[in-house]
Amino acid sequence: MIYKSLAKPLLFKKNAESAHELAVKISNITSSSSLLQALTNTIYGYKNSKLHRDFFGLRFPNPVGLAAGFDKNGESPLAMQALGFGFVEVGSITARPSQGNPKPRAFRLPTDHSLINRMGLNNEGAEAVVRRLSSLNLEIPLGVNIAKTNDASIHGDAAIQDYLTSYELANTVADYITVNISCPNTGEGKTFEDPDALEALLKGLNIGAVNLKPTLVKFSVDTDQKTLETLVEICERYAIAGYIATNTSSSRANLKTPLPTLEQIGNGGLSGRAIAEKSTQVIGWLKGMLKGNKPIIGVGGIDSEESALTKLEAGADLLQIYTGLVYEGPGLVKRIKQKIAFD
Numbered sequence: 001m002i003y004k005s006l007a008k009p010l011l012f013k014k015n016a017e018s019a020h021e022l023a024v025k026i027s028n029i030t031s032s033s034s035l036l037q038a039l040t041n042t043i044y045g046y047k048n049s050k051l052h053r054d055f056f057g058l059r060f061p062n063p064v065g066l067a068a069g070f071d072k073n074g075e076s077p078l079a080m081q082a083l084g085f086g087f088v089e090v091g092s093i094t095a096r097p098s099q100g101n102p103k104p105r106a107f108r109l110p111t112d113h114s115l116i117n118r119m120g121l122n123n124e125g126a127e128a129v130v131r132r133l134s135s136l137n138l139e140i141p142l143g144v145n146i147a148k149t150n151d152a153s154i155h156g157d158a159a160i161q162d163y164l165t166s167y168e169l170a171n172t173v174a175d176y177i178t179v180n181i182s183c184p185n186t187g188e189g190k191t192f193e194d195p196d197a198l199e200a201l202l203k204g205l206n207i208g209a210v211n212l213k214p215t216l217v218k219f220s221v222d223t224d225q226k227t228l229e230t231l232v233e234i235c236e237r238y239a240i241a242g243y244i245a246t247n248t249s250s251s252r253a254n255l256k257t258p259l260p261t262l263e264q265i266g267n268g269g270l271s272g273r274a275i276a277e278k279s280t281q282v283i284g285w286l287k288g289m290l291k292g293n294k295p296i297i298g299v300g301g302i303d304s305e306e307s308a309l310t311k312l313e314a315g316a317d318l319l320q321i322y323t324g325l326v327y328e329g330p331g332l333v334k335r336i337k338q339k340i341a342f343d
């Protein structure tokens with residue numbers, strides 16, 4: 001209510017990235033004050049033991065998490081906890097700091113309840129982010145999402161070494177780690193969803209070795225069923241603890257936004273309602289392949305109680321949200337939790 005009538009009209013007057021920066025700033029202020037956290041939690045919090053979930057050795061107070069990309073630098077996990085999220089995923093972080101792609105690089109598609117972004121993995125670098133996270137006193141599980149530094153000159157063994165640097169650092173602070181193999185916004189325009197590249201990466205990370213945190217793999221929404229099968233087969237040889245489906249899409253099919261607007265925006269990953277159905281389909285494929293043996297985090301276009309339930313029905317065990325927050329505000333998290341608890 002407060003968000004839609006007050007905050008959203010103000011935020012939507014700004015361009016998408018400035019609005020996001022303001023939201024992060026407000027979250028930062030909230031994170032640094034226990035009074036503001038308590039106040040936020042009074043408005044947005046909702047607890048119910050029916051919402052507790054246990055996966056990969058972690059207790060989630062509820063299944064609704066913040067998706068990667070909102071808090072790339074690990075500045076606001078405490079604010080997200082106060083907003084009632086059951087877990088938060090920071091990042092993607094990369095071994096080297098990166099400015100990302102030139103601005104503008106984030107765009108709203110209001111008629112489609114969607115966003116297009118080509119942020120290009122901007123972040124302060126794994127070391128700085130992990131240092132910040134190391135002093136955090138968080139009650140909900142913390143995920144750290146890692147990706148390769150956005151620099152096309154880093155490839156082959158150097159690319160794996162780059163991931164490994166972030167992986168080892170993330171292991172010191174994270175409750176779980178997500179290997180992002182599906183960012184569409186890299187300089188080389190290629191992801192680790194190539195089977196040989198994925199195999200080499202997982203081998204290089206030595207996943208499953210003692211003392212390493214549960215490690216998840218995040219897939220693109222554009223992955224076809226056959227490729228997904230191949231990728232899952234590879235992952236299953238490397239003690240992957242679970243999967244995240246899905247990242248954003250490079251496709252522009254079935255959008256209501258006029259073509260000239262889309263052409264003007266250009267490249268980037270599509271998120272939000274426009275990818276909801278496709279993301280649900282990928283979750284369903286994964287569920288069929290894994291037969292309930294590994295948890296799936298469902299993400300992509302959750303912007304209502306119903307779309308959250310659809311993801312759970314398709315096979316998701318936990319949920320994540322990003323774009324839905326932009327259009328619906330943080331009250332969405334509470335509404336979804338209440339719906340799940342009483343459904």
Ligand SMILES: Cc1cc2nc3c(=O)[nH]c(=O)nc-3n(C[C@H](O)[C@H](O)[C@H](O)COP(=O)(O)O)c2cc1C
Binds near residue numbers: 115119145180275324
């Ligand atoms: C602006 C923006 C930045 C993102 N950055 C990342 C990222 O750094 N790493 C990642 O794994 N996913 C990233 N994502 C993808 C989201 O985590 C999520 O998978 C995707 O947006 C689909 O969920 P949604 O429809 O709820 O937004 C980003 C999404 C947006 C909109």
